[in-house]
Amino acid sequence: MILGVSINVRETMQKINIKGKILFDVPLKDHTTLKAGGPADIYAVPEDVYDLMLMMKALTECSISYYPLGAGSNVLVTDSGFRGCIIDMSRFQNISVRGLYICAGAGIRLERIIREAASRGLTGVEHLSGIPGTFGGAVVCNAGSFGQDISASLEWADYFDSAGNLHRFHRGESPFSYRHSPFHSGEVIIEAAVRLGIGSSAEIHSRISRARNEREKRGHYSHPSAGSVFKNPPGFEISAGQLADQVGLKGFRINDAMVSEKHGNIVVNTGHASSSDISRVISVMHQRILEETGIDLEREIIYLG
């Protein structure tokens, strides 16, 4: 073995004739908003659908596991990294607007879609303002805010299944729920479309500003983080953040990993936190909330590696 992958695998991957890049031993802390975690053995950046198809075929033939990555704003990579291939979707940047529909590549940032919608007086995505993820990542995580999720406006999504076959998911085909989508079996979303409504431009811009200001107040951008650590518990009036506050977790730290002093459901990297520091803080949070309130919170941040 050389640096994680065998020479054979390295040669096979290097032989794939694609326009995009295939890299090896890439530190994932540079590709996640928490700025922590070890390397990926292989880091592929397909340029288009054809690249992605060739790559997925080669990965399947070599029995190499793969993991699509958007902006890395909802994942914590372990310090030992990922033994497989990260598929970086950042080159899927197409966007087009047709009437009430915005169709966009999976790698496009939510902010871009929100801007595009606002400039045309289209409403329905403002609540996502300030979420630092990609369109693909948002669909997979069913991202949302202020009580509204992206699934409410999602019309369709094109994706490859793990066998490399292309499909179109249509609205209503399978259920989405709070921070949960039907895409959890190795699918790679390549593009999707939202259906929006016609709104007042002034109101759309005002909702966008309010969402951003609210996030700033909650300290979302003061340090690297991955947003909410836990989902809000179903059936309770209280949020995960309020539970963390109640049991005195704000400011709790292990080395450079700390529960945000502004928001009890966010763990921030105040400097050089390792992934293990962060996951230990998260375990303490979970344990303490369970012991003191009896509520068993479910993690929202996804662990990788």
Ligand SMILES: Cc1cc2nc3c(=O)[nH]c(=O)nc-3n(C[C@H](O)[C@H](O)[C@H](O)COP(=O)(O)OP(=O)(O)OC[C@H]3O[C@@H](n4cnc5c(N)ncnc54)[C@H](O)[C@@H]3O)c2cc1C
């Ligand atoms: C400051 C901050 C605030 C946040 N606020 C919110 C919030 O209010 N609401 C909320 O819901 N989330 C929030 N988040 C979390 C996160 O931004 C969202 O979940 C976002 O949608 C994740 O998108 P991403 O591109 O970063 O996905 P990633 O973190 O890269 O990936 C998340 C998951 O999606 C999968 N994935 C990504 N792209 C694809 C693709 N093309 N095909 C298949 N699978 C894919 C990955 O494999 C992984 O399982 C916040 C995060 C931060 C840092």
